[in-house]
Amino acid sequence: MMPMYLDADKNFAKILFGLSNQKPEAVAIHLLKSGEQPRQLTYRELLLQACSYAQALSEANIQPGDVVILVFQHGEELIAAFFGAILHGSIPSIMPFLTEKLRAEQYRASLKALFEITAPTAVITYAEFLEEAHRAAQGSSVRLVLTKEMLSLAELNIPKTEQEIAQEYQGFSRQPTEIVLLQHSSGTTGLQKGVALSHRAVIHQINSYAHALNLASNDVIVSWLPLYHDMGLIAGFILPILCGIPLVLMSPFDWVRAPWKLLQAISDYQGTLCWLPNFAYNFCAQKIPERELEGINLSCLRAVINCSEPVHWQSHEKFYKRFKSAGLSSAALATSYAMAENVFAVTQSGTNVEVMCDLIDGHRLIQNQVAIPYCEMVPQRSLLDAPMPHNLASTSWVMVSCGHPIQGTRIRVIDSQGNDLPERHVGEIALLSNCMLSGYYRRKDLTVKAFLDGWYLTGDLGYMANGELFVTGRKKDLIIVGGKNIYPQDLERLASEVHGVHPGRVAAFGVYNDELGTEEVVLIAESDLLEGTSSKETPGKEIERIIAEIRRHVTQSSDIALRHVYLVERNWLVKTSSGKVARHANRDKYLREIAPHIHL
Amino acid sequence: MAENQQPLESQQRMEADTIYSTLNAFIAREILKQPGRHIIKDEALISSGLIDSFSLVDLALFIEQAFSVHIDDTELNANVFDTLEALVAIILERRAALG
Numbered sequence: 001m002m003p004m005y006l007d008a009d010k011n012f013a014k015i016l017f018g019l020s021n022q023k024p025e026a027v028a029i030h031l032l033k034s035g036e037q038p039r040q041l042t043y044r045e046l047l048l049q050a051c052s053y054a055q056a057l058s059e060a061n062i063q064p065g066d067v068v069i070l071v072f073q074h075g076e077e078l079i080a081a082f083f084g085a086i087l088h089g090s091i092p093s094i095m096p097f098l099t100e101k102l103r104a105e106q107y108r109a110s111l112k113a114l115f116e117i118t119a120p121t122a123v124i125t126y127a128e129f130l131e132e133a134h135r136a137a138q139g140s141s142v143r144l145v146l147t148k149e150m151l152s153l154a155e156l157n158i159p160k161t162e163q164e165i166a167q168e169y170q171g172f173s174r175q176p177t178e179i180v181l182l183q184h185s186s187g188t189t190g191l192q193k194g195v196a197l198s199h200r201a202v203i204h205q206i207n208s209y210a211h212a213l214n215l216a217s218n219d220v221i222v223s224w225l226p227l228y229h230d231m232g233l234i235a236g237f238i239l240p241i242l243c244g245i246p247l248v249l250m251s252p253f254d255w256v257r258a259p260w261k262l263l264q265a266i267s268d269y270q271g272t273l274c275w276l277p278n279f280a281y282n283f284c285a286q287k288i289p290e291r292e293l294e295g296i297n298l299s300c301l302r303a304v305i306n307c308s309e310p311v312h313w314q315s316h317e318k319f320y321k322r323f324k325s326a327g328l329s330s331a332a333l334a335t336s337y338a339m340a341e342n343v344f345a346v347t348q349s350g351t352n353v354e355v356m357c358d359l360i361d362g363h364r365l366i367q368n369q370v371a372i373p374y375c376e377m378v379p380q381r382s383l384l385d386a387p388m389p390h391n392l393a394s395t396s397w398v399m400v401s402c403g404h405p406i407q408g409t410r411i412r413v414i415d416s417q418g419n420d421l422p423e424r425h426v427g428e429i430a431l432l433s434n435c436m437l438s439g440y441y442r443r444k445d446l447t448v449k450a451f452l453d454g455w456y457l458t459g460d461l462g463y464m465a466n467g468e469l470f471v472t473g474r475k476k477d478l479i480i481v482g483g484k485n486i487y488p489q490d491l492e493r494l495a496s497e498v499h500g501v502h503p504g505r506v507a508a509f510g511v512y513n514d515e516l517g518t519e520e521v522v523l524i525a526e527s528d529l530l531e532g533t534s535s536k537e538t539p540g541k542e543i544e545r546i547i548a549e550i551r552r553h554v555t556q557s558s559d560i561a562l563r564h565v566y567l568v569e570r571n572w573l574v575k576t577s578s579g580k581v582a583r584h585a586n587r588d589k590y591l592r593e594i595a596p597h598i599h600l
Numbered sequence: 601m602a603e604n605q606q607p608l609e610s611q612q613r614m615e616a617d618t619i620y621s622t623l624n625a626f627i628a629r630e631i632l633k634q635p636g637r638h639i640i641k642d643e644a645l646i647s648s649g650l651i652d653s654f655s656l657v658d659l660a661l662f663i664e665q666a667f668s669v670h671i672d673d674t675e676l677n678a679n680v681f682d683t684l685e686a687l688v689a690i691i692l693e694r695r696a697a698l699g
Contacts, residue, residue: 034673034674035672035674100646100647100677100678100679101646101647101648101649253653254673256653256654256656256657257653257656257657257660257673257674257676258657258673259657261673283654287657287658287661289661482654551649551650552648552649555648555649556648556649559649561649561652
């Protein structure tokens with residue numbers, strides 16, 4: 001079947017309207033919710049629902065090009081409001097909804113910060129959240145807080161031709177170079193960096209990515225990923241909807257409580273494509289009981305794509321071993337390297353070419369930043385289907401390729417001076433593409449810093465071999481837990497607020513956990529209480545209290561669970577020459593001095 | 601009557617205590633990785649982030665295996681139970697319904 005292409009001179013509104021005209025009764029989204037019947041949303045219904053939000057935004061005099069913040073859980077309202085803003089011509093940005101762990105005041109502070117930076121004029125949310133949204137909006141640029149209940153109940157008159165509808169909804173006149181949406185990472189730091197993407201950038205990405213995926217009309221995409229994250233928003237939402245590919249969508253909330261429901265959905269709907277962060281491979285392999293696999297057939301799955309945190313060979317191996325008997329093909333374990341700044345995918349493997357593995361000397365990679373192979377690259381499939389060769393040295397690492405760059409995207413691996421490095425030398429990954437971000441929204445300063453001579457500096461480290469990209473680590477201090485980006489400075493600031501912690505003397509970093517398939521957050525705080533005493537003299541209860549308080553405060557303020565928290569005496573933490581806490585050096589010190597003594 | 605009620609009540613209390621300490625031990629050992637950790641009866645488990653959402657499925661599977669009681673995935677939230685006390689009550693109630 002021929003892959004599909006979108007016209008890069010069109011905008012989202014035109015594409016959606018085109019689909020609704022072409023196949024009004026086709027199901028765009030099968031929406032699954034635990035404990036409820038699946039809900040099917042056709043293209044016609046999607047357009048109708050979006051029109052009612054667009055109309056309400058127009059009536060409130062919200063202008064095209066304004067930012068509209070969406071505060072919803074996963075579900076129909078979020079989908080309708082998102083496309084409502086698109087039809088209206090405003091710029092939607094999805095804010096994760098308050099969770100039961102987060103304190104309301106902290107969430108309000110995040111919303112206020114987001115309002116300050118993105119200067120939205122409208123918020124769309126639930127009726128239950130109306131009052132809270134108004135409170136957060138006080139003194140901000142927000143002029144409208146809209147809920148479903150406020151939408152006009154009058155029958156919507158959808159004009160039949162594009163010309164007629166274009167007169168009513170200004171989303172149709174948006175230029176390809178204008179911004180279509182904003183995408184944020186979480187946390188105080190993440191909210192400062194709204195990745196602004198144009199219609200054209202997203203359409204270019206979809207076209208290049210559809211090509212790399214060999215996307216065809218008989219594909220079915222199944223996703224549980226949150227829509228406020230690039231992987232969920234692009235691969236698990238916009239790509240299928242704009243390409244006319246059926247999407248089976250469940251919520252992350254439901255998935256984490258019953259991961260087998262993802263496999264059930266793949267089996268029931270004959271899903272062909274699914275994206276997962278690395279930890280989800282371990283999570284599914286470990287937490288799905290045998291009885292939930294009864295009757296499940298995964299042979300329909302042509303690619304389950306590992307993306308958004310470093311790919312680990314062991315995770316693929318675990319996943320494959322667990323679900324092989326349910327029909328999972330070894331050829332289906334695919335990979336991608338992606339980031340919101342490139343809309344989504346940078347590279348892809350496993351859909352058009354076989355995923356390759358590079359067996360390298362781990363010690364030399366660490367010591368010399370060079371990937372020395374033990375042998376020719378091996379197809380991942382042969383490693384999965386046959387036992388590992390026994391003659392491999394204990395220092396050998398299996399690196400899984402993320403594949404070749406997608407069309408329209410170029411990659412360089414550079415040293416700290418910006419010079420190109422030869423093949424197999426580890427350096428920073430830089431990229432140039434036809435689907436780059438327009439900039440960090442209203443943050444010219446951050447945008448300028450992110451580029452070097454037009455190339456976007458990813459902050460990720462990797463090497464190229466045979467034209468394929470292997471990601472080895474990160475230059476920046478970012479922690480990635482379960483695919484979610486966490487900025488350590490946010491956690492350190494929160495821990496500093498706890499009584500008993502010496503303010504500013506905190507280090508947070510990530511340490512990879514093999515069992516979980518993702519990083520765990522470690523936080524080390526200096527305490528004045530331990531000054532001049534050995535920890536034995538300070539009541540253990542007091543130390544425990546402070547540690548418990550750090551955990552509670554950080555979790556309730558950031559929605560991030562800290563796995564390991566340690567209280568140390570003053571001056572334990574390593575400082576940089578400028579007196580700042582050096583995360584990398586403290587991570588090394590932790591691995592040397594604390595980690596070996598933990599008995600789990 | 602009163603004489604019969606007394607042992608029944610104390611039997612229920614004993615059962616509740618056993619469930620409580622079994623759950624405490626499991627959560628401390630398998631979820632918190634702090635085997636000695638004592639969890640107070642009314643200590644918030646979910647809303648406090650003590651048990652993160654990634655571990656809720658483990659808790660449900662453990663309860664099913666240890667007490668033959670099913671906790672549905674739609675029930676794994678702070679509105680249904682947020683303390684060991686509340687969780688023990690649910691388990692007792694479902695065990696009683698089983699006979």
